[in-house]
Amino acid sequence: MKEKVNISYPLFESFKDKLRPKRSQAQMALSQVNVFSRLSWQEIKIVENAVHIRNYAPGEPVFKQGDPGSGMYIIIEGCVGIFLDIPQQAPKQLSKLGDGDFFGEIALLDASPRTAAATAIENSTIIGFYRPDLMDILKTKPALGGKILLALSEVLAVRLRSTNGELVKVSRKLEGLLESGANE
Amino acid sequence: MSNTDSVSIAPQSVRLFFQSFFKTLVYFILLILLLAGAYKAFPLVVDALFLIVIAAILTAVFNPLVDRMESSGIRRLYGTLLMFGGIFGIVALGVVKGIPTLLNEVGRIKDIIQENSATESLNSMMGDINSRIAEYIPGFQLDLDLISSLSAKFFSQLGSVLAGALDTLATFIFILIITMFFLVDGKRMTKQLIGMVPNRYFEMSLNITYKTKQQLTNFLRGQLLAALGVGIQSFIGLSILNWIFDTNISGVLLISTIAGMANMIPFVGPFMGMVPAIIVSLFNNLGDPIAASHFYYILHIIGMFLIVQMIDNNIISPIVVSGSMEMHPLTVILLILVGSQIGVLGMFLAVPAWGISKVVIQEVYQGLKGHHLI
Numbered sequence: 001m002k003e004k005v006n007i008s009y010p011l012f013e014s015f016k017d018k019l020r021p022k023r024s025q026a027q028m029a030l031s032q033v034n035v036f037s038r039l040s041w042q043e044i045k046i047v048e049n050a051v052h053i054r055n056y057a058p059g060e061p062v063f064k065q066g067d068p069g070s071g072m073y074i075i076i077e078g079c080v081g082i083f084l085d086i087p088q089q090a091p092k093q094l095s096k097l098g099d100g101d102f103f104g105e106i107a108l109l110d111a112s113p114r115t116a117a118a119t120a121i122e123n124s125t126i127i128g129f130y131r132p133d134l135m136d137i138l139k140t141k142p143a144l145g146g147k148i149l150l151a152l153s154e155v156l157a158v159r160l161r162s163t164n165g166e167l168v169k170v171s172r173k174l175e176g177l178l179e180s181g182a183n184e
Numbered sequence: 185m186s187n188t189d190s191v192s193i194a195p196q197s198v199r200l201f202f203q204s205f206f207k208t209l210v211y212f213i214l215l216i217l218l219l220a221g222a223y224k225a226f227p228l229v230v231d232a233l234f235l236i237v238i239a240a241i242l243t244a245v246f247n248p249l250v251d252r253m254e255s256s257g258i259r260r261l262y263g264t265l266l267m268f269g270g271i272f273g274i275v276a277l278g279v280v281k282g283i284p285t286l287l288n289e290v291g292r293i294k295d296i297i298q299e300n301s302a303t304e305s306l307n308s309m310m311g312d313i314n315s316r317i318a319e320y321i322p323g324f325q326l327d328l329d330l331i332s333s334l335s336a337k338f339f340s341q342l343g344s345v346l347a348g349a350l351d352t353l354a355t356f357i358f359i360l361i362i363t364m365f366f367l368v369d370g371k372r373m374t375k376q377l378i379g380m381v382p383n384r385y386f387e388m389s390l391n392i393t394y395k396t397k398q399q400l401t402n403f404l405r406g407q408l409l410a411a412l413g414v415g416i417q418s419f420i421g422l423s424i425l426n427w428i429f430d431t432n433i434s435g436v437l438l439i440s441t442i443a444g445m446a447n448m449i450p451f452v453g454p455f456m457g458m459v460p461a462i463i464v465s466l467f468n469n470l471g472d473p474i475a476a477s478h479f480y481y482i483l484h485i486i487g488m489f490l491i492v493q494m495i496d497n498n499i500i501s502p503i504v505v506s507g508s509m510e511m512h513p514l515t516v517i518l519l520i521l522v523g524s525q526i527g528v529l530g531m532f533l534a535v536p537a538w539g540i541s542k543v544v545i546q547e548v549y550q551g552l553k554g555h556h557l558i
Contacts, residue, residue: 052375056383062383064555066556067387068554068555069552070390071387126505132390132394135394140254141255
């Protein structure tokens with residue numbers, strides 16, 4: 001078997017480093033989100049020009065439960081908590097999201113009210129990608145808009161399949177419980 | 185202890201009093217200077233805002249076209265330049281071809297008025313109209329002196345209107361340049377402006393901006409298409425009148441353009457559109473004795489414009505004007521009266537401006553309600 005020999009050329013490596021395009025934090029964050037992961041860097045740059053980068057202080061709401069959904073958020077830096085408001089009780093924390101995490105992507109397709117609230121837990125820099133931005137991309141760059149919509153549909157399909165699986169499990173459990181109840 | 189305290193506190197409180205007094209005084213002077221500056225600069229600011237608003241409206245009209253070009257791979261800057269090249273070409277052609285024709289037409293009408301025979305002819309025609317109406321309405325009497333003084337006033341003002349037209353042309357070119365910048369960089373400008381909105385109102389502001397822009401574009405596109413429809417129909421109708429009834433209307437293209445544009449003013453516009461056609465036809469036929477005794481060609485023109493209006497109201501407008509403005513006729517008349525204080529452009533813009541304001545208010549209200557802010 002032929003052994004692979006690694007020879008490093010410091011001059012060449014430094015030259016390659018210099019030529020490598022500099023990616024912004026926002027571009028890096030966008031490329032990690034499944035909705036944009038199949039886009040080229042050039043396309044990611046177009047998306048970067050369309051999105052809004054916002055800063056949130058600790059305790060500041062990103063959106064409230066019941067607000068009409070209008071877009072998705074990607075955390076560049078910081079920490080965001082997802083809370084469920086329960087009447088006459090303290091809000092229940094459902095999850096804690098950090099760098100590179102994203103939430104609210106379904107709101108890009110549907111303006112129904114948010115089912116939970118998102119609040120910054122620490123100083124956070126967040127990318128907001130909203131429906132008007134997506135509509136604008138669809139209008140001016142239809143091919144890119146199509147790719148994003150396809151990726152969003154895939155996310156939905158995966159969730160639907162997983163929900164179906166859960167539903168089958170629950171219905172089987174329920175059938176089992178009903179049968180055992182009838183036998184008793 | 186208390187003595188020393190009162191001694192030390194007294195000068196400090198006096199100092200604080202003077203400090204706050206001078207601070208207030210400085211603020212007061214600054215406020216007066218600011219108000220004086222604003223008062224001085226107010227007309228300039230109003231002028232600039234007026235230009236920006238018209239440029240924004242034009243941007244909403246042209247934006248879909250530039251978006252379409254961008255979607256087919258043409259860069260936004262090149263698309264805008266291409267479109268404006270076309271517009272400037274049409275405007276230049278209009279200036280080169282249209283203005284001399286218009287000046288000739290006005291000069292010819294002036295000559296007709298200045299000729300005694302024409303005045304006699306006009307008087308005889310008016311007398312004829314008078315007697316025919318009196319057959320149906322006994323005792324009817326047209327005030328001929330009033331009509332001739334009104335027409336003399338109208339034509340004496342035409343010169344100053346034409347001189348003002350050149351000034352308007354310069355303003356129009358300036359507006360087009362602003363529109364060009366808005367078309368190329370408008371999205372970035374809007375993004376930066378919305379970026380200044382606090383997080384709490386951000387989503388709502390973005391949605392309101394988007395929906396308002398969409399509504400505005402639909403509304404303006406609809407209005408322009410309807411105006412184009414009326415213009416084309418008027419052109420065809422007037423040409424048919426010239427061809428079949430020998431109505432002798434010159435400058436059909438110009439009159440049709442005016443009719444189309446005037447149509448954007450609801451209720452009053454269609455009547456404003458037919459006035460130039462009637463005036464031109466009336467003066468073109470002044471020397472003709474047959475035409476003088478048969479003034480039915482005026483009824484033909486009115487009939488033609490009524491048919492155009494019927495087609496527009498029942499077929500074209502319902503199809504193209506998606507966001508129709510349901511306004512009470514009294515509101516429209518009041519708006520046009522208010523707009524007329526600014527001039528003809530004010531009359532044109534009053535109704536669309538009110539329509540846009542209505543859309544903005546509705547969207548802001550719904551946005552605030554949706555986000556539970558009211």
